[in-house]
Amino acid sequence: MITKENISDRLTELQESICSALEKEDGEGKFTVEKWEREEGGGGITRILQHGNVIEKGGVNFSAVHGKLPENIQKALKVSEPGFFATGVSIVIHPSNPMVPIIHMNVRYFELGNGEYWFGGGIDLTPHYANVEDARWFHSQLKNTCDKFESSYYPKFKNWADDYFFIPHRNETRGIGGIFFDRLTAENKGEDAGEKQKLFDFLIAVGETFAPIYLHFMQSKSKLKFSEAEKKWQLIRRGRYVEFNLVYDKGTKFGLDTNGRIESILMSLPEQANWFYNHVPEAGSAESTTLNLLKKGIEWI
């Protein structure tokens, strides 16, 4: 039977391998390593790369925390057991070049004191300039990974991402979506370790899909030229990213509500973001095309 220690050990390896791959491709930036402990139990390793060649600010965080859930979190999770263990790897990368997309990945495992457990996670892409071809390629990578496990996964998790990575007050999605899943647990509640193993394998497969995807975009986009106007648009889109993460993101809220390490939680925020009053892109511009692609329900593949 897989233990929570097996899972958190494997996730630290994932963190390590992703950081190596990103550093190698960036060619200049190095991830810092900060181990931290949480007063109420557990801790983590925060790894941040700032001012690299391609990556302006990126975080690849590992944590494995335990303790008692506050009542509001128990309510939100619809559980009546306060004892918990949670481990995961969370990534957000903000590139310097507006032609390179922002990316987010999270894989996590949650276990309650009563033995109930589930896996969750996802990958989503936020291009400053969206186009159908890149979106199709990105979604195909995710579908390939999902299809190795269950053919129902990709369509289900793709729709879930559309709903989750959505900014109601802007009536737009954060980016071109991806996959999102939560509460994945064995249907057989007995001793079927095989089912748990399969879910864990899927989680790791999602984690291992991250680096090849982002390396592809680093390689193909980071040498592209861009104008001042395109840089400005990037900073505006980053503002929307900040709005999503501070107003809606459940991981951020969970971190703030459980007294998490604040600088690790907010590593997802870009180095710089801008808000210009009532900025509306010109009709027919690449910026306007991008906005038209920030919608739920587009079948990219």
Add this chain to the structure above:
Amino acid sequence: MITKENISDRLTELQESICSALEKEDGEGKFTVEKWEREEGGGGITRILQHGNVIEKGGVNFSAVHGKLPENIQKALKVSEPGFFATGVSIVIHPSNPMVPIIHMNVRYFELGNGEYWFGGGIDLTPHYANVEDARWFHSQLKNTCDKFESSYYPKFKNWADDYFFIPHRNETRGIGGIFFDRLTAENKGEDAGEKQKLFDFLIAVGETFAPIYLHFMQSKSKLKFSEAEKKWQLIRRGRYVEFNLVYDKGTKFGLDTNGRIESILMSLPEQANWFYNHVPEAGSAESTTLNLLKKGIEWI
């Protein structure tokens, strides 16, 4: 008896006079004027000044909206009557020069379908560089205004501001506080129009305290020289302002939850904000002194 129309008319005059005063002092920037209507009832006038001489981005908004409160808002307000009318003036000014503080002011009137009503509002100051002398002067202005009405107002509303303008996840106040009040209503529930008049007069007095206070800081600080490091600190402090407004501010939440005009609500966000991972100012620096003044319970006067 003062009607809601009397109040909203007087608030549009306040908006007008504040914009004139700020434009005159800025010497360069002009406020745009945008009238908007809300589908569910009412509307407002949004006035924004961008790229002035002193003011980088400032908003002076008036609104008078009515309709039905969504259930979550009824719950939050602890009322069981959906019909509402709300009018107010809201201001946030972000200056270019880090030596000039950010300021916020809000005065508002709320009335339910059943005739129940209350006044609310406040002024608070967020210096990028705080010092005791400026804070004392600022708080004295607020105390003078309060003392003309009730001697209990200033101490009570000053503490309320300390509690309200607080960022729990940073364990720091947004700035050096000010006054905050809500649910001010006549104790005599009968026909005592005099009591309502007095509360309304107080509201307007708070509104009229704003311009002289901010003009004082524009005049005394906007010619001060600043370094690149000081500009960077300003952008970091603005990041905290964004965190407060998106995570905690009840006015922002009310606006988002009642389908308010999003660009008017988020005019409070600065043109540019930055997040550098784990930035800690040097011990003994002006930045570190500022952080030490961002605490609840300091008696400035």
